[in-house]
């Protein structure tokens with residue numbers, strides 16, 4: 001028997017009208033697994049159905065008595081959308097996501113029944129969710145604010161104990177900075193991320209992530225000189241010297257995301273064979 005078989009497939013109560021059921025897909029990229037959120041007291045709205053795992057989806061159905069009125073996706077990465085089709089078929093509930101005419105490299109194609117709009121209010125019975133477009137991790141990324149309790153169901157916009165990966169071009173560091181600044185303006189008491197634990201001090205957590213990103217950006221800037229070019233890989237090796245091979249590509253893409261943001265600000269130039277400061 002593996003550890004996974006021992007997993008208690010029971011939703012955990014986060015607050016009144018918000019429960020979390022973690023899907024059985026733990027990995028270095030997904031932490032303990034994708035958190036599926038069940039919003040409302042019935043009928044329910046599901047945020048991120050998670051992977052296409054029957055035990056997970058059956059546990060979700062049982063937790064909702066099959067009373068699901070909408071299946072919302074924070075974005076189209078496979079660990080978030082995998083179970084959407086199965087759940088829609090079983091419940092007849094529409095799949096809702098931010099419109100995206102062209103899929104990103106890491107997206108999974110999924111049939112969207114109705115697009116989401118900025119500020120749209122969704123009803124899960126008496127509980128309401130407000131749609132917030134939060135691009136950065138992905139261009140179509142949205143988060144859901146529960147104004148009654150001040151909780152943000154944040155998808156991959158923020159994580160506890162991990163840095164959000166920004167993979168260009170679908171991931172955009174400039175957009176991510178703006179998203180964090182906008183989220184800092186919301187009156188939040190807690191953040192419910194798609195990976196890891198509930199974030200208890202949202203203001204503090206957002207400020208920390210912003211500071212971390214600004215620090216990284218200055219490090220990238222400092223590793224560039226105006227009279228010579230440096231490759232993305234060379235900068236990544238300097239900034240992340242201890243990295244396991246498996247994560248090097250990821251680190252290089254993070255550096256590239258910062259470089260593209262610096263270029264958009266006129267602070268760095270892509271010379272083709274490498275980058276230099278402007």
Ligand SMILES: [Zn+2]
Pocket residue numbers: 075077137156
């Ligand atoms: Zn993602």
